[in-house]
Structures are given as structure tokens and as C-alpha cells.
Amino acid sequence: MGLTLEAVAIKDPIGDQLDYQSAEYRDAYSRINAIVIEGEAEAHSNYLQLAELMPDKFTEDLKRLAKMEDRHKKGFIACGKNLSVTPDMDFAEKFFAELHNNFQTAFAIKDIVTCLLIQSLIIECFAIAAYNIYIPVADAFARKITEGVVKDEYTHLNFGEVWLQNHFAESKEPLEQANRQNLPIVWQMLNQVEADAKVLGMEKEALVEDFMIQYGESLGKIGFNTRDIMRMSAMGLAG
Ligand code: Y39
Numbered sequence: 001m002g003l004t005l006e007a008v009a010i011k012d013p014i015g016d017q018l019d020y021q022s023a024e025y026r027d028a029y030s031r032i033n034a035i036v037i038e039g040e041a042e043a044h045s046n047y048l049q050l051a052e053l054m055p056d057k058f059t060e061d062l063k064r065l066a067k068m069e070d071r072h073k074k075g076f077i078a079c080g081k082n083l084s085v086t087p088d089m090d091f092a093e094k095f096f097a098e099l100h101n102n103f104q105t106a107f108a109i110k111d112i113v114t115c116l117l118i119q120s121l122i123i124e125c126f127a128i129a130a131y132n133i134y135i136p137v138a139d140a141f142a143r144k145i146t147e148g149v150v151k152d153e154y155t156h157l158n159f160g161e162v163w164l165q166n167h168f169a170e171s172k173e174p175l176e177q178a179n180r181q182n183l184p185i186v187w188q189m190l191n192q193v194e195a196d197a198k199v200l201g202m203e204k205e206a207l208v209e210d211f212m213i214q215y216g217e218s219l220g221k222i223g224f225n226t227r228d229i230m231r232m233s234a235m236g237l238a239g
């Protein structure tokens with residue numbers, strides 16, 4: 001009895017209806033898959049750049065995180081190949097351009113707080129939300145890969161949380177400023193992929209909800225109060 005109920009609960013009704021071989025699915029996948037591959041590649045290089053900025057005692061950790069991102073990228077490339085999809089990398093590069101530029105600008109002035117906010121908080125929370133929403137509707141091959149990846153992303157998020165928590169007093173203002181500049185970009189990015197995500201069985205509302213929960217929880221761990229969290233996590237989120 002209990003077993004039957006559980007089996008029903010984990011079977012996703014949307015997942016069952018998806019035709020992973022349809023032209024529509026594969027077309028949408030060519031963009032979402034590219035975004036994830038590009039995101040993982042940029043995350044790899046962002047952690048290597050953070051290793052340059054941060055004190056030596058973090059170098060080993062950051063290189064380990066970078067290596068994980070490189071592995072993630074390879075996993076998602078395999079997911080695209082498995083569906084015979086060619087990822088639209090031009091689209092993906094443009095998709096990340098604004099966040100990428102902001103990270104590079106912060107790196108150039110050795111602004112660790114902004115770099116961590118962009119990569120370890122915003123991008124990791126975006127990844128965690130997207131991967132958690134994707135897993136129940138993914139094809140069996142991609143599901144397995146994504147389940148392994150999402151565990152790592154929590155480790156990456158934790159790295160940023162711990163450092164920012166330990167430097168909260170001096171990071172509070174710059175974090176609010178960097179949040180104001182970068183969070184609206186994420187909501188715009190989400191709007192750009194809303195239609196493609198839906199074809200893959202992922203609803204924008206679910207992505208927003210998951211992101212907000214994850215990001216809010218992180219801001220809380222770092223030291224922000226509930227009022228700050230509400231204000232910060234809705235920044236730039238239009239209806
Ligand atoms: O740290 C990481 O591994 C993050 C780079 C990966 C970003 C993944 C971005 C996912 C956005 C997908 C949007 C689908 C609706």
C-alpha cells in the first residue's frame with residue numbers, strides 16, 4: 001500500500017507525456033542544453049579566477065570546485081549527444097553575457113564579494129533550482145547525470161555562504177549593491193528561456209519559487225534578516 005502510493009508520487013505526470021525525440025523537444029533542448037554547458041564552462045573559469053583573487057588557503061578548494069564544473073560540463077555535453085541535439089552555443093554565450101561581463105568587471109578590481117555573489121550565490125542557486133526542477137522530467141540518461149551534478153552545486157553554494165558569513169560586516173553593503181545590479185539580470189534570463197523550459201516540462205513559476213527559497217535561505221545563513229531577504233530576493237522581479 002505505502003509502496004504503491006510512493007511509486008505514484010515520484011512518477012511525474014508531465015515527464016510521462018514528454019516525447020524526448022520530438023522536433024519540438026529537441027529544438028528547445030538545443031538552447032537549454034547549451035545554456036547549461038556554457039554555464040558550467042563559465043563556472044569552471046570563474047572559480048579559477050576566484051582562486052587568483054582569494055588568499056592561498058582557498059586555492060586548493062577553489063581548484064577542486066573548478067574541476068567539478070568541468071566534469072559537469074562534460075556530463076551535460078553527453079546529455080545533448082544522447083538526444084542527438086546540437087547545442088546552440090551562440091545563444092548560450094549571449095544568454096550569459098551580462099552576468100559574465102559583471103563578473104569580469106568585478107574581477108578586474110579584485111572585488112571578491114561581487115564575484116562570490118554572482119557565481120557562488122546567484123548562479124549556483126539558479127543551477128540548483130533548474131536542476132531540481134529538471135530531474136523529475138528529464139530523460140533517464142540526463143536524470144542520472146543531473147542528480148550527480150546537483151549534489152556538487154550545493155557544495156559550491158556552501159563555499160560562498162561560509163566565506164560571506166565570515167565577512168558579513170564588511171560585505172553587507174557591497175552584497176546589497178551587487179544584488180541590486182545582478183539579480184534583475186537573472187529574472188530577465190529566466191524570461192528568455194521560459195518557453196523552452198516549458199517544452200522540457202519545467203514551469204517558470206516553479207523555477208522562480210525554487211530559486212527564491214534557495215537564495216533566501218543562503219542570504220539568511222550569511223546574516224541578512226527576513227526583511228532584507230524579502231527586499232533583496234524580489235529585486236527586479238516584475239510580474
Ligand atoms: O555552478 C554551476 O554549475 C552553474 C553554472 C551552472 C549554471 C546552470 C544554469 C542553469 C540555467 C538553466 C535555465 C533553465 C531554465
Ligand code: FE
Binds near residue numbers: 040043068069127153
Ligand atoms: Fe556545475
Ligand code: FE
Binds near residue numbers: 123124127156
Ligand atoms: Fe553550479
Ligand code: FE
Binds near residue numbers: 043069124127152153
Ligand atoms: Fe557550481
